[in-house]
Amino acid sequence: MTQPLSQASLQRIASLYPRIWDYNHYYVPSKLRTDPVYSAVVSEIGASALPVLDIGCGIGLLAFYLRESGVTADITGCDYDAWKITNAKCMAERGGYAGLTFLAADARTGLPDFSGNVVILDILQFFKRPEQEALLRLAATRVAEGGKLVIRSGLHDDSTRFRITVAGDWLAKLTFWMKSGPVCYPDCELFESVLGSAGLKVQISPLWGGTPFNNHLIVAER
Numbered sequence: 001m002t003q004p005l006s007q008a009s010l011q012r013i014a015s016l017y018p019r020i021w022d023y024n025h026y027y028v029p030s031k032l033r034t035d036p037v038y039s040a041v042v043s044e045i046g047a048s049a050l051p052v053l054d055i056g057c058g059i060g061l062l063a064f065y066l067r068e069s070g071v072t073a074d075i076t077g078c079d080y081d082a083w084k085i086t087n088a089k090c091m092a093e094r095g096g097y098a099g100l101t102f103l104a105a106d107a108r109t110g111l112p113d114f115s116g117n118v119v120i121l122d123i124l125q126f127f128k129r130p131e132q133e134a135l136l137r138l139a140a141t142r143v144a145e146g147g148k149l150v151i152r153s154g155l156h157d158d159s160t161r162f163r164i165t166v167a168g169d170w171l172a173k174l175t176f177w178m179k180s181g182p183v184c185y186p187d188c189e190l191f192e193s194v195l196g197s198a199g200l201k202v203q204i205s206p207l208w209g210g211t212p213f214n215n216h217l218i219v220a221e222r
């Protein structure tokens with residue numbers, strides 16, 4: 001497992017979001033400090049020289065985290081929320097990070113031309129099952145030889161963790177942090193069947209950290 005980012009690096013990323021009257025100003029540092037997913041992604045792809053495509057990148061936190069972790073590969077982030085993409089671009093400029101591209105694009109209508117490592121964090125629950133299958137099939141085509149598709153998702157099962165995950169996603173919608181509420185949560189079978197058929201080797205493991213959510217890390221390797 002990779003070392004977590006230093007306090008100075010976390011502060012540097014947080015300071016890129018300087019609007020102290022905006023609640024995101026407080027959200028960014030606490031999210032980076034407490035969410036285990038960013039260091040998990042560094043563990044999976046941090047040593048690779050392949051470029052990175054971050055689908056549903058939000059305000060670009062993963063890209064900044066990768067840069068602060070010493071990852072120099074080109075990174076493209078896309079998200080259908082134009083407001084978040086504008087923020088991501090401003091933060092990248094403020095941070096002086098090179099090789100970062102942010103695009104406003106709906107992943108249901110296609111993905112940029114790309115070959116490398118692909119990351120999808122916390123967006124599949126906004127897609128219907130056929131849309132999830134289509135996105136995973138398309139994302140698999142963007143994974144280069146020796147590359148990985150790294151996904152974090154809450155998984156549908158009958159656990160209390162799953163019920164808390166659903167409540168958390170609705171809270172994000174009600175507080176306007178997310179444009180939509182959850183639609184459908186994937187299960188293990190989705191990843192194994194779709195990504196397995198695309199020729200990727202799939203591994204699924206819990207990624208709970210200190211959270212109450214039913215999050216899992218899905219790593220599919222070519």
Ligand SMILES: C[S@@+](CC[C@H](N)C(=O)[O-])C[C@H]1O[C@@H](n2cnc3c(N)ncnc32)[C@H](O)[C@@H]1O
Pocket residue numbers: 055056057058059060061062078079080081084105106107108120121122123126179
């Ligand atoms: C829970 S946030 C995760 C943000 C980011 N991946 C992270 O971990 O910091 C989910 C993101 O998915 C984006 N999203 C949802 N549906 C999308 C779609 N159809 N195409 C692109 N982005 C989408 C949302 O705008 C939001 O930024």
